[in-house]
Amino acid sequence: MEGKEIVMYTASDLRKGLKVIIDREPYIVTAFEFSKPGKGQALYRTKLRNMITGLSIDRTYREGETFEPASLEERAMQFLYKEGGHYHFMDNENYEQIIISEESLGDAKNFLIENLNVKVLMFGDRAIGVELPNFVNLRVMKTDPWVRGDTSKADFKPATLETGYVLRVPPFIEEGELITIDTRTGEFSKRVKE
Amino acid sequence: MAKNWPLARRKKNLEERARLLRQIREFFVGNGYVEVETPHRIPAPAPESHIDAIPSGTWFLHTSPELCMKRMVAAGYEKIFQICRCWRDSERGSLHLPEFTLLEWYRAGGDYHSLMEECEGLIQSLARSIGLGQRIVFRGCEIDLSEPWERISVKEAFHDYTHISVVEALERNLFDEIMVQDIEPRLGLEKPTFLYDYPAPRGALARLKRQDQTVAERFELYAGGLELANGFSELVDGEEQRKRFQVENENRQSLGKRIYSMPDKFLSELDDMPPSAGIALGVDRLAMVFLNAEKIDEVVAFTPEEL
Secondary structure, three states: OOOOOOOOEEHHHOOOOOEEEEOOEEEEEEEEEEEOOOOOOOEEEEEEEEOOOOOEEEEEEEOOOEEEEOOOEEEEEEEEEEEOOEEEEEEOOOOOEEEEEHHHHHHHHHHOOOOOEEEEEEEOOEEEEEEOOOEEEEEEEEEOOOOOOOOOOOOOEEEEEOOOOEEEEOOOOOOOOEEEEEOOOOEEEEEOOO | OOOOHHHHOOHHHHHHHHHHHHHHHHHHHHOOOEEOOOOOEEOOOOOOOOOOOOEEOOEEEOOOOHHHHHHHHHOOOOEEEEEEEEEOOOOOEOOEOOEEEEEEEEEEOOOHHHHHHHHHHHHHHHHHHOOOOOEEEEOOEEEEOOOOOEEEEHHHHHHHHOOOOHHHHHHOOOHHHHHHHHHHHHOOOOOOEEEEEEEHHHOOOEOEEOOEEEEEEEEEEEEOOEEEEEEEEEOOOHHHHHHHHHHHHHHHHHOOOOOOOOOHHHHHHHHHOOOEEEEEEEHHHHHHHHHOOOOHHHHOOOOHHHO
């Protein structure tokens, strides 16, 4: 360490999307559950994805445990297109093109539309994932029509987006509409006025 | 459609929750209980290793109404219940809110077995009165509410569901992890289940079992793997309680947590308390069970993140 002090995370900082180093490799928290058996100690159950290999592991951490943050270089890029399982991006500064595999993208692949500006995460000179804007707009390709005045039905219905991603939306959303998704939760946020 | 769609879509749940609260009150009043209110802001909570209070000025928001309600039982209030907000620091997850609602009740003359029977009666009557009948569906389980519910001791649960004994789990500091990963998910899947007789160190305010001093007369109630309530036969020995609180404070210190001052008034009055039993039941979680909700967020108007 060259005099640079690392501020460690503790277990209570754990949340979805946090990036940490485990055994010298970068991992991202993909699922997180706080649990506390009656009067017992707080436990943080996590699923972590190795950002290089794409493999997931389950780990349980206790109150007070610490982690080294994975500090990854971020490069501003634009998503160009998808070809098979490969996603092509272009560096906004030097126009260099790179490819990221579907496994490395994880859930982000659900929200990538052409020309979307993202931050590509670099571990050394390897592109290992992307960071999306918190909100993206995507078009609804398929959903059941809304029957006005029908109050017997559930408060949501499934909808398929242009990326193939399926989520729950309010009943009033129609096919062809543009909606905003919160990429952190993957949930419907609002309808976009066009 | 309202701008606050998540709130708008919870309307049905919140209406059901209100009905549930009315029915809870009706059940207790009908059974001779008096509804009481005790202060939410107190000088200090009971020292317990893993429960942290939120400071409010130089005092704290209570983590449960336990100390005040027990002082009332000690002063001659024999059957009391309370529905109140409680606060626990840093508890947030799909089953936890740092501010939540507890139903707590005490009964002089009772013990933990009589409390278990009262739980059966309460939840059956709630299910009936909101039109659910004897079977409820929660987390994909069809749970049969007809009594008697399942009862399994902590020792048996470790034997049935894990590869190590309770004693070994405690020694290796694995008790909580095994509870969460291997035991809790199996409890209350067909019928609600009482997990009872906790290791003595896990029942800081509970009476020890006369026939086996290594366990406390404490139980937890589970439905569909979700912990709903924690009850016990009360420890009514002030001197012994003080010692146990000191041990809890030592644990807190070794975990780097703040130490809570001794609740002296409570401790001096505890000897007046007749043999009693008391229980705290999470109202939000009970609403989750009746509404088949996946997350605690679905049964409250606002989560902290939405404020």
